[in-house]
Amino acid sequence: MSLPVVEHRSGCVVCGGELVYLARGEAMACVYCGATAESETRCAQGHYVCDACHARSAIDLIARACEKTDSRDPIDLARTLMRHPAFKMHGPEHHFLVPAVLVATWCNQKGGPERKAELLAEARRRSAPVLGGFCGIQGACGAGIGTGIFIALVTGSTPLKGPQRGLANRMTAQALALVGATEGARCCKRDCFLSLLAAVKFARAELGVKLSARGPRCEFSELNRECVEERCPFYPARASARA
């Protein structure tokens, strides 16, 4: 699962492995949306991606996959989505990605999956005005803002609700403190991972909700011209990363 993403352009969308063409169709569940269909094509590890998910834009893919998933691990879910070819190395789709994976895994963990569609639609609406380049131009990384959108949504914050508004702003501040401490050129992967880790910690400490997440080994560094390599906490040790 740690193949560089550059190789995913021709093989399996999820893992980069070779595709296997079976003699006859079998029922398979799509990695992204969970829809089951008969197909002759999957990879050696069993990954199948339905035609609709193959063709989706990054934003539509995030919305669909986050609504259907039963994951409780926002970083694992984010990485699966980032591997899809519709995702650019950098771009504003990451600004929706962060609140979407957090809202989805929160609903799965808290037992409120029936609220997911409504919360995801609102996360999509609220993250849309956060344009690419906000980190360097407005001084607030869109991934960090995404964590504030998440806390505002799950606490029902409004500008008039003091405690909830306080939580949402403290969340964004904690994510941006991590993003701002790196001093590298923007990296939407690194800044998403940092923001998601901050959000998992915050949700546990302030709201008592345990989401699982670990700092990942980055598999995107070869696609990033400005990768700061050893100065990034997610940069993999060279020998093992290329295995």
Ligand SMILES: [Zn+2]
């Ligand atoms: Zn695969």
Ligand SMILES: [Zn+2]
């Ligand atoms: Zn699908």
